[in-house]
Amino acid sequence: MSLATQMPFFSQNWPIITLGLVCYLSFRVISHFFKKTTSTDGPDSTGDAKKTGVYRTPDQVAEIKEDEDWDEETEFPDISSALPADLEHIPFNFERFTPEEMVKRSEEFYRLMNRRRTIRFFSSEPVPFKVIENVVRAAGTGPSGAHTEPWTFVVVSDQEVKEKIRQIIEDEEEVNYKKRMGVQWTTDLRPLRTNWIKEYLTEAPYIILVFKQMYGIKPDGGKKIHYYNEMSVAMASGLLLTAVHYSGLVSLTSTPLNCGPALRTLLGRPASEKLTLLLPVGYPAKDATVPNLSRKPIEDIMVHI
């Protein structure tokens, strides 16, 4: 009996089965290659280093099973730490408030923060540079994985550079709105009345662009892993928004889609950095409006167990 009569399904469908297999294998090879080349975990985060345990990122640690063998020699090889090995630990200077004061302070802070709004209409009125420096300082007080401080805040006030930034963003945003985002996303945005025209990018006196550093350089020239760089930069960005608001200025949180590489090149930032946030900062235009949004009540955002 021939193979065709024994396995009629295979003999009839072999071209489709072979094509499927080739597609699957190509996908595996491409995704493996892509993972390797776009790894943001820093140096040697794949291959041998992963096996020996010399460099491990939080994601890799999460992947390792509890029952995996633990070998002291490979876990603690002779490598230097990013911070000084003999780092001094000093007494913590804590300012204590009474419970009543704490309630009052927390209420005041909540009321202050509840007045923060995203503003899409800016005045070109100048703002003291010292304020911008201080809000960036405040952002830089954020916690970071292993105190790696994986952030760069690029402050732009040069009008020509702001115009170039606006051009890059408007060109991309037009394609985003018309082709990439899709009907649901653009429909969800319609009540906010946003579109690809971004006058505020040339009106606001400052644009702050927040870059996450995917890795850094140690004093000895070696690469320094920036653990949890995404989360660390997100928290610093929250502090930045808070500081801008507390100082009496307004901002617009934006994450321009597909503009990162062009803006990074324009601003001369290295390939180890990735744009995470773009924030025009200044005074609101006199006739600025905001959508009349309400915020979720405490019952909907807090679970007390």
Ligand SMILES: Cc1cc2nc3c(=O)[nH]c(=O)nc-3n(C[C@H](O)[C@H](O)[C@H](O)COP(=O)(O)O)c2cc1C
């Ligand atoms: C990650 C992120 C990206 C955002 N991107 C944009 C943006 O591209 N354009 C814009 O007008 N608003 C943007 N926003 C602002 C939101 O639309 C705004 O925060 C939301 O409508 C709530 O308004 P509020 O900030 O005034 O409370 C963004 C906010 C976040 C957190």
